[in-house]
Amino acid sequence: xxxxxxxxxxxGQGVILASVIVAEAAVAAGLQTVQSQAYGPEAxxxxxxxxxxxxxxxxxxxxxxxxxxxxxxxxxxxxKYARELEEGAVVxxxxxLTIPEGLDEDQVLSLPILATARDEVGxxxxxxxxxxxxxxxxxxxxxxxxxxxxVRRHIPVGTEELNWKALEAGARLVSDAxxxxxRRTL
Amino acid sequence: xxxxxxxxxxxxxxxxxxxxxxGMRFYAGYPITPSTEIxxxxxxxxxxxxxKFIQMEDELGSMAAVLxxxxxxxxxxxxxxxxxxxxxQENIGYGCLAEIPCVVVDVQRTGPSTGLPTSPAxxxxxxxxxxxxxxxxxIALSPSSVQETYTLIIRAFNLSEKYRTPVxxxxxxxxxxxxxxxxxxSPAELIINKRHISYRDGANxxxxxxxxxxxxxxxxxxxxxxxYNITGLAHDVSGFPTGSNAVAGDLFxxxxxxxxxxxxxxxxxxxxxxxxxxxxxxxxGGTARAAMSAVLEARAAGMKVGMFRPITVWPFPAAQLRAxxxxxxxxxxxxxxxxxxxxxxxxxxxxxxxxxFLGRIDGTVISPADILKKLREMEA
Numbered sequence: 001x002x003x004x005x006x007x008x009x010x011x012g013q014g015v016i017l018a019s020v021i022v023a024e025a026a027v028a029a030g031l032q033t034v035q036s037q038a039y040g041p042e043a044x045x046x047x048x049x050x051x052x053x054x055x056x057x058x059x060x061x062x063x064x065x066x067x068x069x070x071x072x073x074x075x076x077x078x079x080k081y082a083r084e085l086e087e088g089a090v091v092x093x094x095x096x097l098t099i100p101e102g103l104d105e106d107q108v109l110s111l112p113i114l115a116t117a118r119d120e121v122g123x124x125x126x127x128x129x130x131x132x133x134x135x136x137x138x139x140x141x142x143x144x145x146x147x148x149x150x151v152r153r154h155i156p157v158g159t160e161e162l163n164w165k166a167l168e169a170g171a172r173l174v175s176d177a178x179x180x181x182x183r184r185t186l
Numbered sequence: 187x188x189x190x191x192x193x194x195x196x197x198x199x200x201x202x203x204x205x206x207x208x209g210m211r212f213y214a215g216y217p218i219t220p221s222t223e224i225x226x227x228x229x230x231x232x233x234x235x236x237x238k239f240i241q242m243e244d245e246l247g248s249m250a251a252v253l254x255x256x257x258x259x260x261x262x263x264x265x266x267x268x269x270x271x272x273x274x275q276e277n278i279g280y281g282c283l284a285e286i287p288c289v290v291v292d293v294q295r296t297g298p299s300t301g302l303p304t305s306p307a308x309x310x311x312x313x314x315x316x317x318x319x320x321x322x323x324x325i326a327l328s329p330s331s332v333q334e335t336y337t338l339i340i341r342a343f344n345l346s347e348k349y350r351t352p353v354x355x356x357x358x359x360x361x362x363x364x365x366x367x368x369x370x371x372s373p374a375e376l377i378i379n380k381r382h383i384s385y386r387d388g389a390n391x392x393x394x395x396x397x398x399x400x401x402x403x404x405x406x407x408x409x410x411x412x413x414y415n416i417t418g419l420a421h422d423v424s425g426f427p428t429g430s431n432a433v434a435g436d437l438f439x440x441x442x443x444x445x446x447x448x449x450x451x452x453x454x455x456x457x458x459x460x461x462x463x464x465x466x467x468x469x470x471g472g473t474a475r476a477a478m479s480a481v482l483e484a485r486a487a488g489m490k491v492g493m494f495r496p497i498t499v500w501p502f503p504a505a506q507l508r509a510x511x512x513x514x515x516x517x518x519x520x521x522x523x524x525x526x527x528x529x530x531x532x533x534x535x536x537x538x539x540x541x542x543f544l545g546r547i548d549g550t551v552i553s554p555a556d557i558l559k560k561l562r563e564m565e566a
Contacts, residue, residue: 020194020365023194023365024194027192027193027194027367032367033194033365033366033367034364034365034366035194035364035365035366036360036363036364036365037363038304038305039304040304059366060475060478060479060482060554061475061476061478061479061553061554062360062364062366062472062475063360063475063476063551063553065553065554065555153194
C-alpha cells in the first residue's frame with residue numbers, strides 16, 4: 001500500500017529535512033520511499049512543502065496525489081493543504097494554529113511542537129525533529145534504530161544528544177491513546 | 187554474496203557519485219537551481235578522490251574550463267540549468283568541432299529566461315539538439331529515476347570518450363531533486379571506457395588522423411609530448427585551420443557520421459507493457475513516473491496501454507519507435523513543455539496513426555490522472 005505524507009510550513013523551519021529524515025528511516029527499515037519538495041526561490045520564509053511516499057512495493061508516480069498525513073507548522077500552510085487530503089487523513093499541527101473549517105477535529109493532532117522545541121529542548125530550530133518524534137509515535141512507523149539512523153545521517157556530528165532529546169520530547173507529546181488511534185500499518 | 191543495502195540519495199547526488207565512478211576528476215561550474223547540489227557535492231567529493239573542483243566566474247568560463255581540463259586527459263563535467271545552458275552553448279559547439287569529450291548536465295527548470303527556478307520542466311529538449319549553431323553531432327541522455335541517474339551518467343561519460351564529443355545529460359527538476367533508495371553497483375559491475383589515447387610518436391604524428399574505417403581520432407593529451415593545435419575553425423588532420431572546402435566538408439561530414447553510423451551503439455529505449463498495447467504513451471525523463479503509473483491504472487481499467495521511453499533522447503530513437511508502430515492504433519506524447527519531442531514523434535508516426543499531445547508549462551507536474559483522462563479522450 002502506498003502511504004503519502006506531506007510536511008508543510010515556512011522556509012527555514014526544517015520541514016524538508018523532517019521529510020528527508022522520515023524517508024531515510026524508511027530506507028533503514030527496508031521500505032521503498034520517494035521524497036521530494038516544492039518551494040519558492042527564497043531561502044527563508046515563503047511557503048514550503050515536502051513529501052514522502054512510503055510503500056512495501058515499487059513506487060511509480062513520484063509525487064503525492066492526496067496525502068494521508070499532513071504536518072502543518074504555519075496557518076498559511078494548514079489552510080492551503082487541509083483542502084487537499086485523502087479521506088480520514090491524519091493532520092498534525094502546531095497548537096498555536098486554528099483548525100480551519102471543513103477539517104474534522106477528530107482527525108487533528110494539535111501539539112505544542114514549537115513551544116516544546118523552544119522551552120523544553122531549548123532550541124527552536126529542533127522543532128522539525130520534535131515533529132518527527134511526534135509523527136513516529138503517532139503513526140507507529142519505525143523502530144527506534146531505524147528512526148535514529150534516519151536522523152543521524154542528517155545532523156552535524158556532536159549534536160546527537162540534542163536531537164535524541166528532541167525526538168523523545170516529540171514522542172511524549174502524543175499520548176498512548178492517541179498513538180493507538182492514529183497508528184498506521186504499511 | 188550478502189544482499190546490498192539501499193541508500194537514500196537525491197538525483198543530483200547520484201549524478202555526482204555516478205560521474206566519479208565513471209572517472210570524472212574535474213568539475214567547473216557556476217551553481218544554479220535546481221542543479222546546485224551537483225556543484226556542492228562535487229566540491230566535497232572531488233578533493234576526496236584526488237580531483238579538482240572550481241567554481242568559475244560564470245557559465246561561459248565553466249564550459250571553457252571543462253574543455254581545457256578534458257584536453258589534458260582528465261574526464262570533466264559541468265552542470266547547470268536552462269539559463270546557464272544557454273550561456274554554455276558557444277563552447278559546447280567548440281567541443282563538438284574540436285572533438286573534446288565532456289559531460290554537460292542540464293537539470294531543467296520551467297520557462298524561458300530565469301522563469302520559475304524551482305519548478306520542473308523539459309523545455310530544453312530542442313536546445314539540447316540545436317542550442318549551438320551549425321550542423322553538429324549531439325548525444326543526449328535523460329534519466330527517469332535516481333537509480334538510473336547513477337548508471338546513465340556513467341554511460342554518458344563512456345559515450346563521450348568513445349565518440350570524442352560533449353554528451354548532454356538532460357535531467358529535470360523532478361529527478362534532480364527527488365530522493366529514492368539506490369543500490370549502488372560495485373566497481374566490478376561497472377563498464378568504464380578509458381580514453382583512447384595516442385601520443386603519436388610513431389609514423390603518423392597528425393593529431394586528428396583517423397585510421398581507415400574508423401570515425402574517431404585517438405586523443406593526445408595536451409601538454410604531453412609534441413605540441414599540437416586545437417581550433418574552433420575547420421581544420422585538417424594537423425589541427426591547423428584549413429581553407430579547403432573539400433577538407434572542411436570531409437571533417438563536418440565525419441563529425442555527423444560518427445554518431446549517425448553508430449546509432450545501434452548509442453540509442454537506448456525503455457519499453458513498458460507495449461507488447462500487446464494498442465496505445466503507446468511516449469515520454470522521457472521524470473515524466474515517465476506519471477506515465478508508468480497511468481499505464482498500470484489504464485491496464486486495471488482494461489485499456490491496452492504501454493509506454494515507450496527514449497533513454498537516449500538525441501539522436502531520437504526513430505527506428506525503435508517505427509518498429510513499434512505496426513501494432514499500435516494511437517500514440518500519446520506526454521512532456522513538460524509546449525510540444526518538443528512531439529515534433530520527432532510526429533515525424534516518425536503522424537502519417538500512420540493519430541498522435542495526441544499532453545504538455546505542461548506552468549511549473550506543476552503532470553499526474554497519472556491527467557494522462558488517464560487524455561487516454562480516455564483519445565479512445566472515445
